[in-house]
Amino acid sequence: xxxxxxxxxxxxxxxxxxxxxxxxxxxxxxxxWGNITATGSLGVLNPELKSFKYWLEGQGRFGEDTSRFSQGxxxxxxxxxxxxxxxxxxxxxxxxxxxxxTVTPVDEHRIWQQLLWSEKFSFGTITSRSRFEQRFVxxxxxxxxxxxxxxxxxxxxxxxxxxSLVLTDExxxxxxxxxxxxxxxxxxxxxxxxxxxxxxxxxxTEIGYMNQYIRKAVGPDRMSHIxxxxxxxxx
Numbered sequence: 001x002x003x004x005x006x007x008x009x010x011x012x013x014x015x016x017x018x019x020x021x022x023x024x025x026x027x028x029x030x031x032x033w034g035n036i037t038a039t040g041s042l043g044v045l046n047p048e049l050k051s052f053k054y055w056l057e058g059q060g061r062f063g064e065d066t067s068r069f070s071q072g073x074x075x076x077x078x079x080x081x082x083x084x085x086x087x088x089x090x091x092x093x094x095x096x097x098x099x100x101x102t103v104t105p106v107d108e109h110r111i112w113q114q115l116l117w118s119e120k121f122s123f124g125t126i127t128s129r130s131r132f133e134q135r136f137v138x139x140x141x142x143x144x145x146x147x148x149x150x151x152x153x154x155x156x157x158x159x160x161x162x163x164s165l166v167l168t169d170e171x172x173x174x175x176x177x178x179x180x181x182x183x184x185x186x187x188x189x190x191x192x193x194x195x196x197x198x199x200x201x202x203x204x205t206e207i208g209y210m211n212q213y214i215r216k217a218v219g220p221d222r223m224s225h226i227x228x229x230x231x232x233x234x235x
Contacts, residue, residue: 027220029100032066032227033210035059040235041081053079055091063100063224071097077112089114100222109136124155124164140180146187147173154196164196166206183217192228206230 037057043050055077063070077091093110114131128151135144150170157163172187194208210226 025220026223027100028223028225029063030065030226031061031063031070031224033059033061033229035228035230036233037230038233038235039079040233044235051081053081053087053089055079055089066227068099070099071095071101075112077114079116085119086115086117089116104139107138110134111136124153127152127154129170135178135182137178137180140178142176142178142180144178144180144182145175146182147175162198164198166192166194166196166208168192181217183215186215188212188214194228202234204232204234206232 035057036059037055039053039055041050042052042054055075057073057075059071059073059075060069061071061073062068073093073095075091075093077089079087079089081087089112091112093112095108095110096105097108098105111134112131114129116127116129118125118127129149131148131150133144133146133148135146137144148170150168152166152168155165157165168191170190172189174182174184174187176182177184190210190212192208192210194206196204196206198204207227207229210224210228212222212224212226214222214224216222
């Protein structure tokens with residue numbers, strides 16, 4: 001009888017131990033991210049430039065249970081509309097980063113290129129964004145190459161069409177290793193679910209929950225539970 005009990009209890013104890021070890025390998029945090037993005041056509045300046053577009057974006061990210069500034073971002077870009085649904089882009093981003101994303105404060109500079117596609121269907125709008133980044137970090141000499149793929153669904157609510165259900169997923173993959181800590185392969189994934197609201201044809205907000213999982217080459221992986229607040233201006 002004792003042997004039978006041990007056979008039943010030991011696997012349970014082992015599974016609990018393994019579960020604790022897996023949990024210990026992932027550091028978790030609650031964060032709040034704010035984002036304002038303005039896009040539009042340069043045709044407002046000159047009708048001959050109507051196919052050329054601009055991108056202006058600012059972000060503030062607050063970590064350690066939203067108790068401190070952890071990361072900022074200023075992203076700018078110029079785009080060209082290939083047609084009503086597809087555009088290509090080239091831009092620059094500046095990203096100052098502090099704890100908990102890094103132990104020592106560091107500034108990052110990025111050059112980015114992207115292909116942006118969006119189309120409306122009967123059930124809503126699907127958006128695809130494919131982005132390449134070249135990352136320059138002050139505490140290293142290597143250039144980090146990264147690819148990001150975002151898919152987004154925005155489905156208007158039938159009983160309140162100014163509101164919509166928004167779902168996104170973005171996958172990040174490093175294309176090389178660097179002397180400042182980036183490892184090749186899977187880098188991170190972000191999943192967002194929330195509600196969008198159209199104030200008018202030019203102004204939209206999206207608020208919801210984002211889960212960010214980051215694979216770390218050194219130290220524990222990170223999982224952030226994020227209150228994501230976004231304002232989009234499109235002219």
